[in-house]
Amino acid sequence: MQELWVMLSRTLILYGFILVTLRVMGKREIGKLTVFDLVVSIIIAEIAAFTIDDTKMPLYKGLLPIALLAAVQIAFSYLSLKSRRFRELIDGKPSLIIEKGKIRDAEMRRHRYNIDDLLMQLREKDIADLGEVEFAFLEPTGKLSVIKKRSKQPVTNEDLGRNVPSDGLMLPLIIDGEILQDNLRRLGKDEWWLKMQLRSHGSADVKDVLFAGADEAGRFFVDYRDEVDPPDSENGAAKPEALR
Incomplete structure (x- = not known):
């Protein structure tokens, strides 16, 4: 009976400790966990299970590894905020699966992502026709992000008989004060x-820019860091303008 009470008390203590730990680690939607977040969560769950099951093991031997994992995760999250390269190393990068309506099968093979997976995720977004898709990205979390063709968007340009040209994809040119040379060349x-x-x-200072991007139709957008006083803007972001 005493062993049962010990197990129950350890369970309650671990529950409270892990709950606080996960809150400290930061908010992340369950369906959008990165590989790193998932690994940390699995290890924490395993440590907690062993600690609850083995009542002879001192409780601190279960709490310390969980605290260490939380500290590592917080440190990695901080580094990810400071370095885009580190963020890409840990979280990965989005992959362009459909570009201008054309499926990039080589990119799909690289991620071991097949047509059935693509069609299933499109159906989840109420898209039954591949011809409606202009761009599709496979995000690091495994989710599919879709940009429809202009003629298929809710603005009903097609119904009005308008021949609307594609604006193309807005490419990030600056992220966290760092110029993306590949997108500039593109x-x-x-x-x-x-x-x-x-x-x-x-x-004139690239380091002041949080995000800047442009699309093939000639629109330019820029948003500044919080500590920078944005010029001619009330909300911190410049509206898209035609490229000169």
Whole structure:
């Protein structure tokens, strides 16, 4: 009987400790856990199970590894905020599965992602026709993000008989003050052009920019870090403008 009470008390203590630990580790939607988050969660669950089951093992031997894992996860999250490269290493990068309506089968094979998976996730988004999709991204969490063709979007341009050209995909050009050279080349632009765009929005320092992007239709968008006073903007972000 005493062993039963010990097990119950350890269960309650571990429950409270893990609950606090997960809260400290930060908010993350369960369906959007990264591989790293999932590994940490599984290990914590295993440690908790062993600690509850083995009543002869001192409780601190179960609590300390859980606290250590939480500290590592918090440290990695902090590094991810500071470094985009580290974030990509830990969380991975989105993969472009459909580009301008064309399925990129080589990219699908690289992720061992088949057509049935693609069709299933499209159906979950109420898309039965592949022809409706302009771009689709396989996110690091395994979720599929879809951008429909302009003619298939809810604005009913097709019903009005309008021939609406595609704006293309808005490509990130600056993230966390770092220029993405590959996307610049994809747009056929260079750093001088990008800095001129920033200067036209009142900022010449790339480090002040949290996010900047442009699309093939010529729209440019820039958003600044919180500590930077954004020029000519009430909400901290410049509205998309035509590229010059």
